[in-house]
Amino acid sequence: PVYCEGAQRPNPFAFLALVGGPGGPPGKMDNDEKGKGTSPANEPAAVPPETQTSAPSDSGGGAGAPQRDFTMEPTSASTRYQYFFGVSAGFAAMTAGAWLGWPSSTIEYLSDKKILIGGDVSTMVALMDFGNMLSPIPAGYLMDIVGRKLTLLGTAVVYLIASLSVLIYENKWPLFIARIMAGLGKGIAFSVVPIYLAEIANVQIRGALSTMFIGFLNLGMFYGYVVGPFTSYMVLNFAILAIPLSFLATFLFFPESPYFLLMKSRESAARKSLSTYRKVDKTNAEQMTHLDHELSEMSRRVERDMKNKGRFVDLVATKGNRKAILIIAALAFFQRSSGISPTLAYSTIIMPKTGGGLTPKVYMIIFSALLIVANFLALPLVDRLGRKPLLLISSISTGTCTAVTGAFYHMQYTKTIDVSSLNWIPYVTLLLFSITYSIGIGFLPSTLVGELMPTNVKSHAGAVSAIILAAVSFMVNKVFKEVSDNLGPAVMYLYFTVMCFACAAFVYFVVFETKGKTFGEIQDILNGQSTTKDNKNGDVSLELRKDEV
Structure with a gap:
């Protein structure tokens, strides 16, 4: 057996939820974490008698002593099986990714056939985010009533409705229904899978499985961008339909x-x-x-x-929770205000048709590939550079990209100078954006949900974060096309730039570094206590800051 070191915190089992990524298993918080002072430190460890160890007492009387959580050692067979589970569940995220990139390949076709006219385009794009807003909270309750498996299988149903709507009908109302259904599926998948994974996976591979699930979202976008430009509208829709069918065919057996x-x-x-x-x-x-x-x-x-x-009201019941939910909500708002959603949906129709050497649709293929690569390369940096430095670097560099892009579109729209020789600029900044966004602001807000919130309200915090992400995406996607048509894209890129630099300021002054800190230490900081660590033996002592007395 393997005995994984738990963090120095009152709840010896909280680590299992934390390593599962954002939205870990709901309802897992000891009374110590809620300030009630009941520690399970005296409970016998659930380990074989021959290896059972007693936890050293905590002389400080504040935090519980470290304990080791028992978990079976993964075998090659169990590892393969759990990775297969991760791939199968990943199809639910891959379908959502394909639907996110779907407008980029279809707007031109649907506009030319007069299926979508005027504001219908922005409505169609934004409705997926509307659907995403509706499902996280019901999914959270439903998976505790009918189970994780049945709730997740529900995504196949809504995805199938979405695909059949666009395959059978060429009318704007079925298109709108399809986008809402795709959003519902995305909200369900991202509410259920992180919790499902955290509950079934070995600790040693849980983080990898969670990362792989997020990677499938980017893979889905890449899939849609690759298939869309080189096939017909119907072939693209059949290609997307194949993903939830694959999910249904494989996931039934788990x-x-x-x-x-x-x-x-x-x-x-x-x-x-x-x-x-x-x-x-x-x-x-x-x-x-x-x-x-x-x-x-x-x-x-x-x-x-x-x-x-936990209850939703517990998100604001304590000082620490209030600060944590402020950080989570603000970073979710800033993430989608950086311009990622309209970039995915509208880049192919607003970028210059010449100047990049390749077509806009090919650039979107490269863009989506860079999202995958940059996200993968950023993973080891999280524990080397830390969360806060990466957020600062990402938000400032992303803001710089949107500022340069906005300046180009301003000159193009006002025709103050001839920019025909500068048409390469939005292509370059598009690719740079994919890198700068992916190394920090694109994934760290979700990571912090898992690190900042007590486990009994973590799923509620994840739902709040998901709803904010979807709501901001809905508003930005709906407004972007209208503003760009009437005032030029530069106005929206100015907004993206301001939000990116506002994010950097927020991170600098409000967000604190969580790298290397235990859950208990993070909670102490959130509640106004500072921690000092002896470098020789790693002992943690708590000090109340003067400004908190």
């Missing part, structure tokens, strides 16, 4: 989360489910013993979670 089954007091089914995900050899007595220990620990976690269920 068992329900053992965590949910324990919530419903179905111990036998939970044991069978966990055994499947761990690929336990039933003839191996040691593996069966370890399975029982992990299931026993999970059962105690579920019991504790059911007693400490």
Whole structure:
């Protein structure tokens, strides 16, 4: 067995949710985290007797001592199985990504056929975000009622409705329905999958599976941008339809989360489910013993979670939660105010038709590929440079890209100078934008949801973040086309630039670095306490800042 070091925090199980990425398992917070002072430090660890260790006492009396969480060692079989689960669940994100890039390949066709006229274009683009706003909160409740698996399979239904709507009808109303359905599917997938993954995966590969799921969103955009320009409208829609069908065909065979089954007091089914995900050899007595220990620990976690269920009002119930939700909400707002959504949807119709050497649609293929590569390359930087430096670098450099782009469109719209020889500028800034956005502001806001919020309200904070992301995207996508047609794209790029630099200022003055800090230390900072660490032995002591006395 492997005993993974838990962080120095009152709740020895909180680490399991944190490493699962944003929106970890709901309802996981000890009374210590809520300020009630009940620590589970004296509970026996759910480990085999021969390896059980006692946790050292905390002389300071504040935070609980570090404990080690028991988890079975992943085997090659269980790792393969869980990665297959990640790929299958990733199809739900890939479908959402394909629908995000769908307008870029279809706006011209739909406008030429007079299916979309005037403001219909911006409405069609924005309605996916409207659908995305509607589903996170209901999905959060539904997956605790009917289960993670059935709720997630619901995304296949809404995605199929979306594809069939555009395949059968060539009318704006079915198009609008398709976009709403695609948004509903995206909201459900991104509410359920991070929690599902956190509950079934081994700790050692949980972070990789979560990262892979986000990567499938970018892969879906790349897929749509590659297929769209070189095929017909109908072929593109059939190509997108193939993704949820692949999800449906593969995901049906995975068992329900053992965590949910324990919530419903179905111990036998939970044991069978966990055994499947761990690929336990039933003839191996040691593996069966370890399975029982992990299931026993999970059962105690579920019991504790059911007693400490979070509510939306708890997001603002304490000083620490209020500051955390302020950071999460503001960064979500700034992320979508940076211009990413209109860039995905409208770049092919606003960029100059010449000057880049390639067509705008080919540049969007390169753009989406760079999003994937840059996001992958940024992952090791998160724990080397830290979250705050990456956010600062990303927001400032992204703001610089939008400022240069805006200056070009201003000169083009006002015709103050001849910019025909400068048509290459928006192409270059588009590719630079894909890199600067991906290394920080594009993914770190979601990361901070998992790091800043106590686990019993983490899913609620994730829902709030998702709704803000969708709402801002909806407004920006709807306004961008109208403003660009009447005042020129430069006005919107000025807005993007101001928001990027406002984000940098917010990060500099409000956001603090979480790199290398335990969950307990992060909560102390949020609640107005500072932490000092002895470099020799890593002991943590707490000091109340003078301005908080």
